[in-house]
Amino acid sequence: MGQSHATVAVAERSVSLESHLSAEDLAALIDGGVAAEQRGRVDAHLAACAVCRAELTAGWHIVDSAPRTRSTWSPWPIAGIAAAAIVVLVALPTLRGVARHRADDITLRAAGAAATAVRVIAPGDGSTVSPDSLRFVWRRDDGASYRLFVADSAGAPVWALSTNDTTARLPDSVRIISGTRYFWYVDALRSDGTSISSAPRHLSIRRR
Amino acid sequence: MLSVPPHLRRLLETAHARDRERAWKEFIEDHSRLVLHAVWSVAKDHDDAMDAYAYVLEQLRADDFARLRTYVADGRSKFTTWLVVVARRLALDHVRRVYGRVRDVQTDSARAEQLVRRRLRDLSGDDIELGTIAATSSDADEMIRIAELHASLDMAIETLAPADRLLLALRFDDGLSAQQIARILHFTTPFHVYHRIDAVTATLRRILGARGIESAVP
Numbered sequence: 001m002g003q004s005h006a007t008v009a010v011a012e013r014s015v016s017l018e019s020h021l022s023a024e025d026l027a028a029l030i031d032g033g034v035a036a037e038q039r040g041r042v043d044a045h046l047a048a049c050a051v052c053r054a055e056l057t058a059g060w061h062i063v064d065s066a067p068r069t070r071s072t073w074s075p076w077p078i079a080g081i082a083a084a085a086i087v088v089l090v091a092l093p094t095l096r097g098v099a100r101h102r103a104d105d106i107t108l109r110a111a112g113a114a115a116t117a118v119r120v121i122a123p124g125d126g127s128t129v130s131p132d133s134l135r136f137v138w139r140r141d142d143g144a145s146y147r148l149f150v151a152d153s154a155g156a157p158v159w160a161l162s163t164n165d166t167t168a169r170l171p172d173s174v175r176i177i178s179g180t181r182y183f184w185y186v187d188a189l190r191s192d193g194t195s196i197s198s199a200p201r202h203l204s205i206r207r208r
Numbered sequence: 209m210l211s212v213p214p215h216l217r218r219l220l221e222t223a224h225a226r227d228r229e230r231a232w233k234e235f236i237e238d239h240s241r242l243v244l245h246a247v248w249s250v251a252k253d254h255d256d257a258m259d260a261y262a263y264v265l266e267q268l269r270a271d272d273f274a275r276l277r278t279y280v281a282d283g284r285s286k287f288t289t290w291l292v293v294v295a296r297r298l299a300l301d302h303v304r305r306v307y308g309r310v311r312d313v314q315t316d317s318a319r320a321e322q323l324v325r326r327r328l329r330d331l332s333g334d335d336i337e338l339g340t341i342a343a344t345s346s347d348a349d350e351m352i353r354i355a356e357l358h359a360s361l362d363m364a365i366e367t368l369a370p371a372d373r374l375l376l377a378l379r380f381d382d383g384l385s386a387q388q389i390a391r392i393l394h395f396t397t398p399f400h401v402y403h404r405i406d407a408v409t410a411t412l413r414r415i416l417g418a419r420g421i422e423s424a425v426p
Contacts, residue, residue, distance in 0.1 A: 023293040024280065030293075032394045033284035043370035047377045055296070057384065060392045062249050062292050067241045149406060151399055183399045187410070195410065200403055 021045060021052045030060050115141060118186045118198040125201040131176055134205075136168045136184065138198065144188040150174075153181045153202075178207045212281045220277055236265065242288060246295040250303050263302040264295050357421065364415040372408045379405055 021029075025042060028034045034042055046053050119139035123129050136148055148168050150159040159174045170176065182205070186198045212220075215238055219231040244261055251257035268275055279290055365373055378384045378392070379401075386398035386405075395401050416422075 023290060023297065024282070024284065026293045027285035027290040030392075031285040031289050035284070040370050043374045047370055047373035050377075050381065053374075053377060053382055055293075057378075057382065057388070057392060058249055059289075059293050059296060062246050062296065063289055064391065066245050066288075066292065147410075149403075151402060153399070157402070183397075185403060187407070189410075195407075197403075197407065200399055 020049065021055075026052070026056055026059055029056055030063050115196060117196055118146075118188045120186060120198045120201060123201075123203050126203070128204040128206050130206045131170075131178065131208075134170055134176075134203075136186070138166050138186050140166050141188040141190065141196065143191040147187040147189070148184065149187070150182055150184045153183065158182065176205050178205050180205050212279070213287050216276065216279070216287060220273055232269065239288070239291060242292060243295045246292045247299040249296060250299045252303075252307075256303065256306075259306070260299040260302045264298045267298050268294075360416060360419055360421055361412075364412050364419075367415065368408060368411070372404070375401070375404060376408060 021042065025034070025038075029042065029046075046056065118141065121137040121139060122135065138146070145162065145164050146166065148159075148161045148163065149157065150170070151157050158176070159170060161168050176182065181202055183200050183202050185200045187195055188197070189195045215231065215234055219228065219235050222228050222231055243264055244257065247257050247260045247264060251260050275294060279287060281287070365376065368376070375389065375393070378389050379386075384392070386401040389395065389401045390398045393401075395404070
């Protein structure tokens with residue numbers, strides 16, 4: 001932890017760098033460049049160190065709101081940008097198919113293997129539904145109880161239901177807004193204490 | 209993999225003093241707004257910001273640009289992000305040297321107590337006013353129970369994966385919004401943050417429930 005390339009920087013700081021994340025680690029965190037094999041170490045330190053968390057939050061905010069530099073240097077040559085764009089356009093249908101495959105929560109059932117995700121039946125992901133006909137349906141997981149969670153597009157909770165059933169309707173007391181997008185998912189709590197979940201899905205409410 | 213920006217390489221590799229001065233001026237022109245932006249995050253007012261800015265540039269230049277020479281283009285971050293972190297740290301050092309490090313032990317202690325109580329309330333899922341969660345008590349048994357609650361919660365949190373512990377710390381200790389957390393931790397949407405927090409707190413409730421703890425009220 002706190003590896004520093006600069007003895008100059010270490011010597012002059014009032015706080016020992018050995019006890020905090022290095023500037024390199026913090027910059028990597030802000031830019032999303034921390035390698036998977038280092039993530040556990042970094043997260044463990046951040047979880048315990050309010051100082052580094054504050055520095056990460058402040059640094060992220062500065063970068064996020066920073067004016068663009070005057071530098072004309074681009075890390076990517078134009079040809080590289082064009083090549084990357086072509087790759088994305090070609091791969092996009094495949095990527096969408098993969099995403100949809102996962103979003104449909106296909107059960108990875110093999111002989112004797114338990115489902116690893118709640119299989120949602122309705123409403124379809126991304127569908128537009130009438131508020132009067134909105135009904136949540138999912139597949140039963142033997143012996144499990146369920147928790148349905150509905151949130152608005154900002155993630156603020158709209159409704160949550162604990163049930164042993166595999167269908168649910170929003171009660172009249174829950175106000176949903178026409179033309180608005182919502183997210184939802186289902187958790188299944190199994191009798192052995194483990195739980196599985198559906199991937200978050202979204203739906204839109206049809207305008208009246 | 210990202211390489212060292214050309215203007216930085218020019219600054220660090222040029223041998224002639226005049227060329228180095230020119231390269232330094234170019235570097236400042238390119239990055240002065242960013243450095244100022246970083247400095248303003250810790251400065252108290254305009255004069256402080258200008259003093260801190262001058263200090264940061266002085267330190268970046270010191271010892272033949274020793275700090276800038278520590279930048280390694282390892283592909284994990286952009287140079288500008290690294291510069292923001294370094295500039296902010298230098299500015300903070302400057303402010304501390306000028307104003308000293310202010311600590312309110314009482315506030316820290318009270319805040320720590322508040323955070324633990326808030327955690328207990330949020331993790332228990334009960335709709336309880338913070339004021340009803342005892343921080344201290346004159347009743348010895350209740351004090352013991354409170355200490356047990358704290359210890360149980362800490363132990364339960366320690367069983368979580370580091371990423372989940374970090375998520376709880378950002379949400380419940382630092383009070384960041386799901387939107388802020390989503391951007392800092394690179395979640396797809398704030399909703400994914402809520403989803404993960406929901407799953408983690410459900411896990412903690414099960415762990416605490418298995419230990420006979422069903423409520424935040426001692």
